[in-house]
Amino acid sequence: MREDRWQHLLHAAFLLEEEDSAARARGDTSGTEERQRRVKRLLDSLLEVFPSSLDPVDDFEGYAVRRLAQVLLRTLE
Numbered sequence: 001m002r003e004d005r006w007q008h009l010l011h012a013a014f015l016l017e018e019e020d021s022a023a024r025a026r027g028d029t030s031g032t033e034e035r036q037r038r039v040k041r042l043l044d045s046l047l048e049v050f051p052s053s054l055d056p057v058d059d060f061e062g063y064a065v066r067r068l069a070q071v072l073l074r075t076l077e
Helices: 003-026 032-049 060-076
Strands: none
Touching: 003 032, 003 060, 032 060
16 A cells, blocks of 8 residues: 555645644634635645546545545535
């Protein structure tokens, strides 16, 4: 199993959390569109790391991450 995929996923989560915490600390309630763009870029990067060639029989967890990223992207659009 490729560990770098899971590291990328965890890194994306940390980035989102840090950006959100920093914005809250500044009292920044604006910039929703910019935050959405960042989230979309991170989701796009997940789709690169978890490619469409994933077989749910062989890699169910990776397939589940990919499906979630796809649905979240569609929800944000």
